[in-house]
Amino acid sequence: MxxxxxxxxxxxxxxxxxxxxxxxxxxxxxxxxxxxxxxxxxxxxxxxxxxxxxxxxxxxxxxxxxxxxxxxxxxxxxxxxxxxxxxxxxxxxxxxxxxxxxxxxxxxxxxxxxxxxxxxxxxxxxxxSHVIDVPLEVTAATLREFRDALTGIEVGAVYNHLCEARLRKGHLRGDFAFWIAAEDGLRMAELAGQVEHVGHCGLSLEAMRGRIIDLCDRALAGENSAER
Structure with missing residues (x-):
């Protein structure tokens, strides 16, 4: 995976x-x-x-x-x-x-x-306030790429995908969880549910980022162990 x-x-x-x-x-x-x-x-x-x-x-x-x-x-x-x-x-x-x-x-x-x-x-x-999207030249196709990109993107992107998406764009799960679970995304429903929960914990944005990176690391470590 x-x-x-x-x-x-x-x-x-x-x-x-x-x-x-x-x-x-x-x-x-x-x-x-x-x-x-x-x-x-x-x-x-x-x-x-x-x-x-x-x-x-x-x-x-x-x-x-x-x-x-x-x-x-x-x-x-x-x-x-x-x-x-x-x-x-x-x-x-x-x-x-x-x-x-x-x-x-x-x-x-x-x-x-x-x-x-x-x-x-x-x-x-x-x-x-008026919030304006600012596209970044950063994409991900795998969980590893997603995890590595998340560590370095500006905090405004974390807010946009976790918070703004839920409120103003109608993506109630948040963009991260939606993509991780989607059929044309990573199709990892369990991880998506864990990522979605992070947005409901009352954490700061940086704490949310850290929690999601940790969840990705655990998922990657689990898959590596299963492959051995």
């Missing part, structure tokens, strides 16, 4: 994020909630999903901008922890994620006697 060549090459594609400030800001959690309710989906996306692209090495306690701001600047650690456990990639779409965020913040504010305000002088600035 290690030498099995896919009929369809895997082509690595990176991405670039273009950012646009919306001119909307919040100085307290009530205003934060109001803007979250009306902000364009590209803004919700920027402050949740693309947090991982902006922090590829970090595996933080508050892994989205909303959780980070309420915890650090409004000093509301309870709400920060509630928002921090959200996995944005577990939702079928951004509107579903928005609804969950609104529900969490609304329920939290109802339980408080006062509305927590920014105590550091740094308001929450709403931004939207």
């Amino acid at each position: 290690a030498d099995r060549r896919a009929e369809h090459l895997f082509r690595f594609v990176s991405c670039m994020e273009l950012r646009e400030a919306l001119g909307k800001r919040a100085l307290d959690e009530q205003r934060l909630l109001e803007i979250i309710e009306e902000a364009p989906v590209d803004s919700i996306y920027y402050h949740t999903h693309s947090y991982y692209l902006r922090h590829p090495y970090a595996q933080r306690l508050f892994p989205n901008d909303f959780a980070t701001w309420v915890a650090l600047h409004a000093q509301d650690r309870v709400l920060g922890e509630k928002l921090g456990i959200l996995d944005p990639f577990a939702f079928e779409g951004i509107e579903q994620l928005r609804t969950e965020i609104v529900t969490i913040v609304t329920d939290h504010l109802r339980r408080l006697g006062t509305v927590p305000r920014c105590l550091t002088g740094e308001p929450f600035e709403f931004v939207r």
Whole structure:
């Protein structure tokens, strides 16, 4: 299997994020909630999903901008922890994620006697993003080629194939797992399932890359042992 060549090459594609400030800001959690309710989906996306692209090495306690701001600047650690456990990639779409965020913040504010305000002088600035594909001249036809290419490609490609593909392109398994399992790909269903699971572990992008490389190494080592 290690030498099995896919009929369809895997082509690595990176991405670039273009950012646009919306001119909307919040100085307290009530205003934060109001803007979250009306902000364009590209803004919700920027402050949740693309947090991982902006922090590829970090595996933080508050892994989205909303959780980070309420915890650090409004000093509301309870709400920060509630928002921090959200996995944005577990939702079928951004509107579903928005609804969950609104529900969490609304329920939290109802339980408080006062509305927590920014105590550091740094308001929450709403931004939207547009993600553009950047094709790379890197392809793979075998598992070994895929594994070796994955070690060196830029982190934007890891994000594009693991995260962006699932949310905006409708490839719910992610591009890596889809190709590994596909009939015109590597036809390795078990490995594909393991790779798909990596995207649901709440890891940083670099940790995801490392985990997938390790899975490939194990698959290659197992095949080499079987051939002896």
